[in-house]
Amino acid sequence: MRASPEHSDEELLRLMTAGDADAFAALYARRQAGIYRFALQMCGSEGIAEDVTQEVFMMLVRDSHMYDPARGALSSYLYGVARNQVLRRLEKERHFVAMTDETMEDGGTTNVSTHLVAADDPLAELARSELIETVRQAVLALPAHYREVVVLCELHEMSYAEAAAVLGCAVGTVRSRLHRARSLLCERLREARGRDAATTDFDPLRCFA
Amino acid sequence: MNCQQFTSHIVEAARGRMMDAATRDGAMRHAETCAACAARLAQERNLTNALRTVAANMNGLSAPARVEAKLLAAFRESRANSGAATTNAAPSHVGQAAIVETAARVSSQRQRWRTAFVATAIAASLALVALLTLYQQFAQTSPSAGAKTNVVAQGGTEPSPAAPAVAVPSPPSDVAATAVLAQRARLQTARRDDSARPARHDDAQRASLKPARTATPKMIASRQVIDGGSAIFAAGEGESAANQAGAAAKSNEAESVTEFIPLVAGAPAAAPLESGQLVRVQLPRSALASLGLPLNAERGNETVKADVLLGGDGLAHAIRFVR
Numbered sequence: 001m002r003a004s005p006e007h008s009d010e011e012l013l014r015l016m017t018a019g020d021a022d023a024f025a026a027l028y029a030r031r032q033a034g035i036y037r038f039a040l041q042m043c044g045s046e047g048i049a050e051d052v053t054q055e056v057f058m059m060l061v062r063d064s065h066m067y068d069p070a071r072g073a074l075s076s077y078l079y080g081v082a083r084n085q086v087l088r089r090l091e092k093e094r095h096f097v098a099m100t101d102e103t104m105e106d107g108g109t110t111n112v113s114t115h116l117v118a119a120d121d122p123l124a125e126l127a128r129s130e131l132i133e134t135v136r137q138a139v140l141a142l143p144a145h146y147r148e149v150v151v152l153c154e155l156h157e158m159s160y161a162e163a164a165a166v167l168g169c170a171v172g173t174v175r176s177r178l179h180r181a182r183s184l185l186c187e188r189l190r191e192a193r194g195r196d197a198a199t200t201d202f203d204p205l206r207c208f209a
Numbered sequence: 210m211n212c213q214q215f216t217s218h219i220v221e222a223a224r225g226r227m228m229d230a231a232t233r234d235g236a237m238r239h240a241e242t243c244a245a246c247a248a249r250l251a252q253e254r255n256l257t258n259a260l261r262t263v264a265a266n267m268n269g270l271s272a273p274a275r276v277e278a279k280l281l282a283a284f285r286e287s288r289a290n291s292g293a294a295t296t297n298a299a300p301s302h303v304g305q306a307a308i309v310e311t312a313a314r315v316s317s318q319r320q321r322w323r324t325a326f327v328a329t330a331i332a333a334s335l336a337l338v339a340l341l342t343l344y345q346q347f348a349q350t351s352p353s354a355g356a357k358t359n360v361v362a363q364g365g366t367e368p369s370p371a372a373p374a375v376a377v378p379s380p381p382s383d384v385a386a387t388a389v390l391a392q393r394a395r396l397q398t399a400r401r402d403d404s405a406r407p408a409r410h411d412d413a414q415r416a417s418l419k420p421a422r423t424a425t426p427k428m429i430a431s432r433q434v435i436d437g438g439s440a441i442f443a444a445g446e447g448e449s450a451a452n453q454a455g456a457a458a459k460s461n462e463a464e465s466v467t468e469f470i471p472l473v474a475g476a477p478a479a480a481p482l483e484s485g486q487l488v489r490v491q492l493p494r495s496a497l498a499s500l501g502l503p504l505n506a507e508r509g510n511e512t513v514k515a516d517v518l519l520g521g522d523g524l525a526h527a528i529r530f531v532r
C-alpha cells in the first residue's frame with residue numbers, strides 16, 4: 001500500500017514504520033508547517049523553530065513506537081513533542097542575551113517580521129506590519145504557559161479540547177489560561193498604543209506655524 | 210445576565226466560537242445595556258482580529274526545504290541500518306546453533322557465579338553467627354575471668370583462677386544435701402506457682418538437671434541454713450536454688466571446708482536468713498587468731514581461703530574456711 005493524501009496520520013505512521021519513505025514524506029508535508037509555526041510563534045526565532053521541527057520528526061523516525069494512539073491524535077502528539085522541545089530551548093536560551101536584528105541579519109538569519117511586509121500599499125502595509133509586530137511581541141512577552149495557550153487556540157485555531165490534549169491539562173485550565181492571557185495581551189497592547197501616541201503626539205498648528 | 214456572568218463568556222463571544230445560543234443572546238443583550246461591558250467586548254473583538262491577522266500572515270511560513278532533505282536522508286539511513294540489523298538477526302542454521310551454544314555457555318557461567326555467590330553468602334553468615342556466639346560466651350565468662358581480686362562467687366560453675374581445684378573427694382553429706390535442695394526447690398515452686406505459672410515446672414526440672422551458667426548466683430528471697438558446714442538454700446526461685454546447690458556440690462567435690470562460724474555476736478549459727486550471698490575471699494592467716502582458732506606462727510604471713518556468708522543487709526553473718 002502506497003502513501004496517499006487520503007491516508008490518516010496514523011496510517012501514514014504505520015507505513016512509515018514499515019519503511020515507506022513516501023509515507024514519511026507525506027506525513028512531514030502535512031504536519032511540518034504547523035509544527036514550525038508553533039515553534040516560531042513560541043520562541044520568535046526561525047533558527048530554533050527549524051531545529052525544533054527537525055528534532056520532532058527525527059524523534060518520529062527514531063522512536064515512532066513511543067506514540068500511543070489510545071492517548072490522542074498524532075498531531076497532538078507532535079505538537080506536544082514540539083512544545084517540550086521549545087520549552088527546553090527557551091530554558092537554555094534564557095541565560096543568553098538576545099541578538100539585535102542587525103546582528104541577526106549579519107549572521108544570515110532574518111527576523112520573522114521581514115516576512116510580514118508587503119509592498120503594494122506602503123502606508124497601509126506599514127501600519128499593518130506594525131500592528132502585527134506589536135501583537136507578536138506582546139505574545140512573545142507572555143509567560144510560557146499563557147503564550148502556548150494563545151498560540152494554540154488563537155493562532156492555530158485549536159479547540160479547548162485539542163489544546164488540552166497537546167498541553168496535557170484539563171479543558172478548564174486551558175479556558176482560564178486563555179482568559180488571563182487575553183487580559184494580559186489587552187493591557188500590553190494598550191500600553192504599547194499609549195507609548196506610540198506619546199511619541200507621535202504633536203500640535204499640528206505649530207507645524208504650520 | 211449580569212456583568213460577572215458576561216465576563217465569564219466574553220472571550221467566547223468575542224472569538225465567535227460555537228457556544229450556547231441562549232448564552233450568546235444573553236451576552237449580547239447585556240452588552241447593549243451596559244456600556245462598560247460593551248467596551249470590553251469591543252476590545253476583545255479587536256484583539257481577536259489582531260491575533261487572526263498575525264495568524265493569517267504567518268500561515269505561509271513553513272520549515273525550509275533543507276530540513277526535509279535532512280530528515281529524508283536520516284530516515285533512509287535509519288531504514289538501511291534496521292535492514293542490516295534484520296539481516297544479521299536472521300543467520301544460517303550454523304550461525305543460529307553457534308548463537309544458541311554461546312547463549313547456553315553464558316547462561317551456565319552466570320548460573321555458576323550465582324551458585325558461588327550464594328554459597329559465599331551462606332558461609333559468611335555462618336561465620337558471623339559463630340563469631341557472635343563466641344563473643345557472647347566470652348562476655349559471659351569475662352566477669353569471672355576478671356576476678357583477680359581473689360574474691361570469687363561460690364555459686365558459679367566456671368573454674369576461677371583464684372580458686373584452683375583441689376583433688377579432694379566431696380563428702381557424701383553434700384551430695385545428699387544437693388539432692389534435698391533440688392527436690393525442695395521443685396516442691397516449693399510447684400506449690401507456689403502451680404496454676405499461675407505453669408512454665409516454672411519446666412524451669413525447676415531444667416534447673417535440677419542442668420548446671421547454672423551464670424558466674425554470679427541469683428538468690429532472691431532465699432533462706433540459707435547453716436548446717437554442718439553445708440550451705441542449703443531453700444530458695445523461692447527454684448532454678449536459682451538448684452543452680453546454687455549444683456554449684457556447691459561441684460565445688461565441694463574439689464575442696465574441703467570447715468563448719469560455718471558465726472560472726473554476729475549473740476546470733477545462733479543456724480539462724481535462718483531471708484536472703485544472702487556466699488563470697489569466696491582470701492584472708493591472712495592472722496585472721497584465724499581473731500576468731501579463736503589455732504594459728505601456726507611460722508605460716509602467719511600466708512593467706513587462707515574462706516567463704517563469707519553475707520546477709521541481705523550486707524553484713525557478714527558467718528565464715529568458713531576452705532582447704
